[in-house]
Structures are given as structure tokens and as C-alpha cells.
Amino acid sequence: MTEAQASPSRTHAIFSPTRIWALARVTFTQLVRMKVFYFMLIFCAVVIGATFIFLEYSFEEELKLIKDVSLGAMQLFATIFAIVGTALLLPRDLEDRTLYTILCKPVPRLEYLLGKLLGVLLLIAISLVLMDVLFTAVLFAKQSAIAARTEEALALKGASELEIARTLEIIAKQGVTWNLLNGVAAIFMKSCVAAAVALMVSTFASSTLFTIIVSFVVYFVGHIQALARDFWLGGMITDTVERLIAVVVSLLFPDFQLFNIVDGVVAGEPVPLLTMAKLAGLTLVYLAVYNFAAFFVFADKEL
Amino acid sequence: MKRVALAILTLALFGAARLKVEQALSEELVAERLQLNTGLDLSVRDQVGQNAFVAAFGGFRSLMASLISLEAYGEWRFQNWGKVDSLDAIATKLMPHSPHYWDLHASHVGYDAASFYLYEASNLSKTMREDLFAEYVDKGQAIYDEGLRNNPLSWKMIYRTMEYVRKRRPDRDRYISLARLLLDNWGEIRDDDPVFRPTPDWIERFLAYELARRNGNDGADHAEAYALLKKRYAEGDRQGTLITMLNAFEILNQVPEDQRIPERAEAKFLTQALKDLRGAEPK
Numbered sequence: 001m002t003e004a005q006a007s008p009s010r011t012h013a014i015f016s017p018t019r020i021w022a023l024a025r026v027t028f029t030q031l032v033r034m035k036v037f038y039f040m041l042i043f044c045a046v047v048i049g050a051t052f053i054f055l056e057y058s059f060e061e062e063l064k065l066i067k068d069v070s071l072g073a074m075q076l077f078a079t080i081f082a083i084v085g086t087a088l089l090l091p092r093d094l095e096d097r098t099l100y101t102i103l104c105k106p107v108p109r110l111e112y113l114l115g116k117l118l119g120v121l122l123l124i125a126i127s128l129v130l131m132d133v134l135f136t137a138v139l140f141a142k143q144s145a146i147a148a149r150t151e152e153a154l155a156l157k158g159a160s161e162l163e164i165a166r167t168l169e170i171i172a173k174q175g176v177t178w179n180l181l182n183g184v185a186a187i188f189m190k191s192c193v194a195a196a197v198a199l200m201v202s203t204f205a206s207s208t209l210f211t212i213i214v215s216f217v218v219y220f221v222g223h224i225q226a227l228a229r230d231f232w233l234g235g236m237i238t239d240t241v242e243r244l245i246a247v248v249v250s251l252l253f254p255d256f257q258l259f260n261i262v263d264g265v266v267a268g269e270p271v272p273l274l275t276m277a278k279l280a281g282l283t284l285v286y287l288a289v290y291n292f293a294a295f296f297v298f299a300d301k302e303l
Numbered sequence: 304m305k306r307v308a309l310a311i312l313t314l315a316l317f318g319a320a321r322l323k324v325e326q327a328l329s330e331e332l333v334a335e336r337l338q339l340n341t342g343l344d345l346s347v348r349d350q351v352g353q354n355a356f357v358a359a360f361g362g363f364r365s366l367m368a369s370l371i372s373l374e375a376y377g378e379w380r381f382q383n384w385g386k387v388d389s390l391d392a393i394a395t396k397l398m399p400h401s402p403h404y405w406d407l408h409a410s411h412v413g414y415d416a417a418s419f420y421l422y423e424a425s426n427l428s429k430t431m432r433e434d435l436f437a438e439y440v441d442k443g444q445a446i447y448d449e450g451l452r453n454n455p456l457s458w459k460m461i462y463r464t465m466e467y468v469r470k471r472r473p474d475r476d477r478y479i480s481l482a483r484l485l486l487d488n489w490g491e492i493r494d495d496d497p498v499f500r501p502t503p504d505w506i507e508r509f510l511a512y513e514l515a516r517r518n519g520n521d522g523a524d525h526a527e528a529y530a531l532l533k534k535r536y537a538e539g540d541r542q543g544t545l546i547t548m549l550n551a552f553e554i555l556n557q558v559p560e561d562q563r564i565p566e567r568a569e570a571k572f573l574t575q576a577l578k579d580l581r582g583a584e585p586k
Binding site for chain 1: 306307309310311313314315317318319321324325326328329331332335337338357360361362363366368369372373398400401495
């Protein structure tokens with residue numbers, strides 16, 4: 001035994017971002033090996049397919065449809081990854097006995113949970129980047145084709161250069177813009193919260209199916225949380241049972257509706273930077289609280 | 304189990320803490336037109352079905368509107384106007400802040416369906432065709448009005464409504480009030496029409512034409528119209544109708560020859576313009 005091995009120079013840190021990152025990378029690799037990136041084939045088919053619809057209609061509608069379909073598909077895939085991907089992690093680690101190998105080392109359970117969540121978020125982020133690149137490329141190609149077609153038609157009609165330039169500018173405004181990135185960022189934030197919910201549920205769930213079902217229920221109820229909150233705070237409910245339901249939904253469920261800015265983004269509404277910052281801040285608070293709750297349950301769980 | 308209960312209690316406390324913050328953020332998003340203020344109109348549920356409603360609630364509102372609009376387009380090709388009307392109505396309910404759907408709905412109903420009943424529904428009597436025409440034209444107007452209520456400062460919405468009350472359902476007073484609305488709020492008007500983008504000069508000119516043809520308010524309309532036309536002329540506008548109108552006003556107001564503009568309109572156009580000015584309807 002060498003001297004270095006006999007007396008380790010590094011002391012064990014109570015909280016280590018390096019360990020969390022190592023766990024996140026392993027989780028990411030684990031998820032990639034489940035061949036999740038095959039979804040890109042479906043996404044390609046959906047996005048490219050959308051470009052062939054509405055050829056006889058206005059360019060405004062043609063471009064809007066591509067944006068709608070692409071961002072809709074991104075939201076769908078990101079939600080599925082967030083919930084199903086996270087729900088699979090803990091049971092898979094238990095089944096493979098990887099969990100015991102990790103936790104028998106000086107790895108706190110909180111770090112284990114954070115690492116797992118970070119791994120899923122990494123997967124979602126990379127998937128969204130890939131989807132966004134493809135979506136932007138397809139939208140830009142369509143936008144360019146429309147611009148060329150319109151320019152030719154206007155030139156044949158004898159339109160002035162100013163008129164042509166104005167029309168091309170209008171087409172550009174309906175196509176690829178920086179504002180679309182805000183929509184993608186909001187989808188990511190929503191998926192982060194969904195993943196945190198799924199992770200928390202999986203700490204006390206009896207099966208993967210239970211986690212998936214409960215998480216999807218929370219996800220859908222979370223979309224009407226704002227309505228329940230309005231009913232409760234607005235004093236619109238007089239019935240005690242209904243009021244109780246509204247209170248429970250308002251307090252226990254996350255407000256997923258807040259992250260639904262994609263519809264506004266597609267309609268061309270600009271998203272202020274401050275609004276994005278507030279949404280990001282809220283996401284971080286959700287992640288912290290749900291992780292804390294998950295740790296609370298997981299800390300004493302008998303494995 | 305105790306720990307699960309404590310975790311739920313933590314979430315409830317967190318829920319209470321974030322309640323006001325989320326309410327404020329939600330109101331902010333509504334003010335920024337990124338979300339609807341009352342979620343979705345619950346009557347949409349009966350029209351689109353439970354699954355589509357859930358999809359619309361889950362953040363796929365715009366996508367649902369696009370797909371429903373696509374379906375409406377299919378029905379439009381078969382001139383199935385009742386179905387077109389109901390599908391377009393759902394699309395406007397899903398995306399009330401999108402002038403595109405209001406315009407599409409109003410034009411399908413007010414122009415296409417109305418014209419179909421008047422000119423192509425040969426199986427109906429003339430009276431019935433005329434009644435249906437009038438009904439659909441009124442319906443188109445109602446849709447534009449509703450669209451304007453939802454999008455009060457949208458250029459597209461205002462401009463398309465102006466066109467409708469000028470060509471389809473003539474209402475000069477309405478046209479004038481909409482033109483004034485545009486000019487008074489020009490800095491705040493949302494430039495959202497991908498097809499046509501006029502300037503305040505263009506609106507001023509058309510406002511002047513309509514004021515000239517109305518002449519209400521004890522001659523004030525004509526005075527305003529003449530002042531606007533002179534302003535446009537001074538700023539270099541030499542459009543044919545503008546010259547004709549100015550010539551007609553100069554004759555009507557007995558402006559001395561040396562103070563008149565040098566350009567002269569064709570006699571036949573000038574005669575018509577004078578006729579328009581003299582016979583202008585009082586407000």
C-alpha cells in the first residue's frame with residue numbers, strides 16, 4: 001500500500017457539486033442508453049410534415065402552423081421525458097442494485113436525488129436544443145421559400161422595391177425570431193417542475209406506474225390550479241366541499257398554467273426579459289422545495 | 304407515512320407562500336397578452352370535446368386553434384357554412400387575442416357565406432336569399448366588433464373592420480370613428496397585419512374623403528375634410544382623388560382663383576366630386 005493510498009489527502013465534503021455532477025452524467029448516460037433520442041425521428045416527421053400543410057393558404061397561417069406543431073411537439077416530448085424519465089430512475093436503480101452501490105459510499109441521499117434530477121434535466125435540455133435547431137432550420141427554410149415566392153410574384157405585378165422590401169420584412173417577422181426562444185425556455189422550465197414533481201412522487205411510490213400516473217394527474221390538475229385559486233381567493237364558492245377542493249388544489253398543486261406562454265409567443269407577443277426572469281426564479285424555487293420534500297421522504301426510507 | 308405527511312405539509316406551506324406571488328405573475332402575463340384572463344371559456348368544452356379541451360388547457364391552445372382552423376378550411380371548400388361558422392367561432396374562443404382568427408371568421412361569414420346565399424343558393428327564393436345575405440353580413444359585423452373588443456389596438460382588426468364598414472356594410476360614421484381611433488392612438492397601434500401597413504397620411508386622406516361625403520356637425524365635417532386635404536397636399540400628396548376633392552372644395556367654398564392649387568382634375572371626376580359634396584348626407 002502506498003503512502004498516498006494510506007492517508008488520503010482530500011477530506012470528505014458534506015455537500016459536493018462534483019459528486020452531484022458525476023451522478024447527473026451517469027443518469028444522463030443511463031437515459032440515453034434507453035434509446036430515448038429515437039424520438040427525434042418522430043419529431044422530424046411531425047415538423048417536416050407540417051410544412052406540407054396549408055399550401056393554398058396565407059403565409060401567415062403556413063408559418064404559424066409550423067410553429068404551433070413544432071412547439072406543441074416539443075412540449076409533449078419534454079413533458080414525457082420529465083415524467084416518465086424521472087419515474088424510471090429510482091426503481092431502475094433499485095432493481096439494478098446500483099442504488100446500494102452508490103449509497104454505501106459516503107454520498108448523501110440529497111446529493112443522490114439532486115444528481116438524478118440534474119441528469120433528467122440535462123436530457124430534457126439537450127433534447128430541446130436539438131428539437132429547436134431542427135425547428136428553426138425548417139421554419140427558416142419555409143420562410144425563405146415563401147419570401148422567394150412572394151418576391152417573384154410582386155416583381156411580376158410591378159410592385160416597387162420599397163413595397164417588396166416591406167412585404168419581405170413582414171414575412172421575416174412571422175418566421176424565425178429570438179422571441180421563439182422564450183417559448184422554448186418556458187417549455188424547459190415547465191418540464192423542470194414536472195420532473196421535480198415526479199421525483200418527489202417516486203420517493204414514496206410503490207411502483208413506476210404509480211409514479212407516472214400520479215405525476216400526470218398532478219400535471220393536468222396543475223393546469224387548472226389557477227382557476228381553483230381564482231375561485232377560492234375570489235370567494236366564488238360557497239359550498240364547503242367545493243371550497244375545500246379549491247383550497248387543496250391551490251395549495252398543493254404547482255401552477256403549470258403560468259409556464260404556458262407558448263400560445264402568446266406563437267401569436268407574436270413579445271416576452272419581457274423580466275417576465276422570463278420571474279418564471280426562471282419561480283422554477284428554481286419549485287425545484288428547491290420539491291427536492292426538499294423528496295429528500296424529506298427519501299432520507300429515512302428503508303431500501 | 305409520518306414523513307410523507309410532513310412533506311405534504313411542507314408543500315401546503317409553500318403553496319400558501321407562493322399564492323400571492325403566482326396570482327400577481329398570472330395577472331402580469333394576462334396584461335402582457337401572453338395568457339387569457341379567465342383561462343378558457345368553459346363553453347368551448349362542449350364544442351370541441353373533452354380531449355381537445357384538455358389539450359387546449361395543457362398549453363396546446365394555439366395548436367388546437369390551428370387544427371380547428373384547418374378543419375374549417377376543409378368545410379369552407381365544400382361551402383358548408385354552418386360548420387365553417389361554428390369551427391371558426393371555436394378558433395376565436397381559443398385564441399381571442401389573435402386578430403387573424405377574427406378576421407378569418409368574419410370574412411368567411413360576412414363575405415363568403417353572405418355572397419354564396421345571395422348569388423349561388425339557387426334553390427332558395429329571392430326574399431330568402433336576401434334575408435340570409437343580410438343576416439350573414441350582420442353576423443360578419445358582429446364578429447368584427449367582438450374581435451375589436453378583444454384586440455382594441457390591433458391595426459389588422461381596425462383596418463379590416465374599416466374595410467367592412469366601407470365596402471360590405473356601409474356605415475360612414477363608424478368608418479370615421481375608427482379612422483379617428485387609429486390617428487389618436489397611432490403610437491400604440493400594434494402593427495400586426497402581414498398584408499397591408501398604411502401610414503397615418505393614408506388614414507388622414509381616407510378620413511378626409513369620408514368626412515367630405517358626410518358633412519355633418521353644421522359644416523364642421525367639410526371644414527375638417529378641406530383642412531386635412533390641404534395638409535396632405537402641402538406635404539406633397541398628389542393623389543388623383545385628393546386633387547379632385549380639393550378642386551371641388553375650392554369651387555364650393557368660392558376660393559379665389561389665385562389661391563387655388565394649380566393642378567386640375569378631369570371634368571367628369573370633378574362633376575362627380577361636386578355632386579358628392581353638395582349631396583353629402585348630414586350626420
